[in-house]
Amino acid sequence: MKNQSFLSDLSLSAVSAGFISVLVGYASTLVIVLQAASASGASTDMLESWVWALGVGMGIGCIGLSLYYKRPIIVAWSTHGAALLITSLTGNSIEQAIGIFVFVGALTLLTGVSGWFDTITKRIPLPLASAMLAGILIQFGFNIFGSMQTEPLMVGIMFITYLVAKRLLPRYSVVAVLIAGFISAYWLDLIKLEHVSWSLATPVWVWPEFDISLLIGVGLPLFIVTITSQTLPGIAILRSTSKEKLPVSSLISWCGGLNILFAPFGAFALGYAAITAALCASEESHPDPQKRYIAGVFCGVFNIVAGVCGSAVVGLFAAFHGAMVAALAGLALLGTISGSLVSAFQAPDYRESALITFLVTASGVSFFNIASAFWGIVIGLIALAASRVNKGMSENKNNG
Template sequence: MTERSASPVHTPPTFSDLRRDFSFSAVLAGFISVVVGVSSSIGLVIAAAQAAHLSAAQTSSWILSIYIGIFASGVLLTWRYRAPILTAWTTPGLALVVSLAGHLSFGEIVGAYMVSAVLITVLGLSGAFERVTSRIPAPLAAAMLAGVLLPFVLSAFRGLPGSPLLVGGMTLAYLLGRALWPRYAVPLSLLAGVLVCVLTGQLGSVHGSGAFGTLMFTAPTFTLRGLLTLALPMTLLTLVSQNLTGVAVLRACGYGRVPASPLISVTGVASLLAAPFGAHTINLAAITAAIGAGAESHPDPNRRYIAGLANAFFYLLVGIFATLVADAVEAVPPALIVTLAGLALLNTALGSLHTALADERWREGAAVTAFVTASGLSFLGLGSALWGLLLGGGLAWALRRHTR
């Protein structure tokens, strides 16, 4: 169940490579990752905009600029390293913005975004982040990924009592696909879910106008209050809860050849350029990255970069038609999105668990890492992924030291 390593060659693909490597499953993986990412977090953007009393134009600029930044950074990194490098926005950081929106002016918020982006870029260029992540043993990185994915996989089946026909039909289609056409198990599940929704009348109406979004410049205001309450915490949250997990996803899926420093630097620069238009921090995707980089995207790791390109272009479309997309997401039953995400991540979670527990020397530490991460623990301002690494890594170090 372990991933086969991708080619060590960093040569960007040519157009002939694109034609040869194109696959429907990879494009669909990119699409599903966008659906999951947008549906799970776009509501936070609206909540933050309302809390900050932003105008419709400012909110539109925020959404469009963040998705343009995700598109540009995702395409650049995926093309450069020929790997499915998916980018996204920082959801924990956005939750922090929601809590502070009533206490900071929007100019101060934008200024904090820019300071955070500069800090992240500097950490990427200095190689400090690379040095930290390179010291994380592969079994612990795989265990952290498994712990991050397990709650999503379990949630897919928890919805069965409430929506037996929808969740049951999608699960049955997935299992049938895995048995007969493994590459198309997730598409079959999606098709089954949409079919059930249509036949049972569970699809709502879409009222979005589909008008193009517009960019609106906001002059940044740099204050000590914005630095201490937003910029520094957002930097820490982005690096620990998003970028650290994103690097772990890539390595667990066979892309250890991709250096971490340029990934952090590029997302930092993209954040800096998009911030004056309202966009908060852009970072490596974590959960959705596992959809594009996992075996469900394509059996050959060297052809999964198509999922990264597809993901970026679908995000650009979301930004252009943000109002229409938001309404479309609300029209779909939540159970469909949750089940689709869990089934799409099932195989990657299984492979990560196998990698984490395969080496007996790391097994107990990896198990603690996976379970603590899956618990959702949040303590002293640190999330479960970091606590999982600290506790599991500490146990592994103590056991290895005792063995010697």
């Protein structure tokens, strides 16, 4: 029955959403991951092992969790964490780096088992979570027209395709945009496949070395950045896209377990995706929210393919033109951006704090290497508390 249910839920739009989420994730941030690996002193074989560990680890998480919870749950590497590692690992050994990754996985597992992360996220109101999501995604909307300035013909074709398909074949509008983008990019000679090396990656096991000063100086910041900049917005998106209760503690625990398992091969920090999760949880994935988990499953499938192919995927995703990827992501996220803005500003009592959350998140401001999504929520909650205090004082004054 379960197989029959899966087959009946299968749809081209959901499979496409899974592919696009992997394409966007790898094409936009894989270079940062490879720079982090190089900073750790990784050899060429170890670079491929990092891609293998991240791809297979994320893939197993996406497939297993999406199938079990019947929701598009997307495990992803921490991009901000990779950026932190570029400046923090230089001069240290690869064994010490692996020790840091195991340490971060253990902290994540402890966070899930203790339940404190679930307690915190439950206190974030939906309008503020939606405002944070809109702030994260708004740049992708801007990138549609920024990329149109760079490659007007290709992006123009993609944009017109989206407008037409949205009205004639709304369920397959993003699929149509993907096809139109690939054909136009190929026609304009903007896709370079000749340098792609079609070889499989070989995982390389490295025994971890634990240096207490590095665990505190690099491991702890990496854990904090991953939780605040990756997992917090990722969990908020999962909550904002469904009314069903989310077992946050279990999800965090599974993520920590995967991180520990794949850390010796190069999985530096795993969390829950925000942007790619929004792609898979959107209406473009499937009109029926109960069938969007298929996008999560195929996101996992494509992640595993990307990881196993190793060196090939590095060249393949580099072959896609940046303007095509940017426009594809922006057009796929338009519906989610619109829905998030409506949800954020619908309730008058939350409107001001939601606006502040949106603006802080969209600004990209960063303090202590912690990204704007975290600060947007923090400052938005402060603004909400202040507005409630002022409202209470005003009511007391009127009653008096």
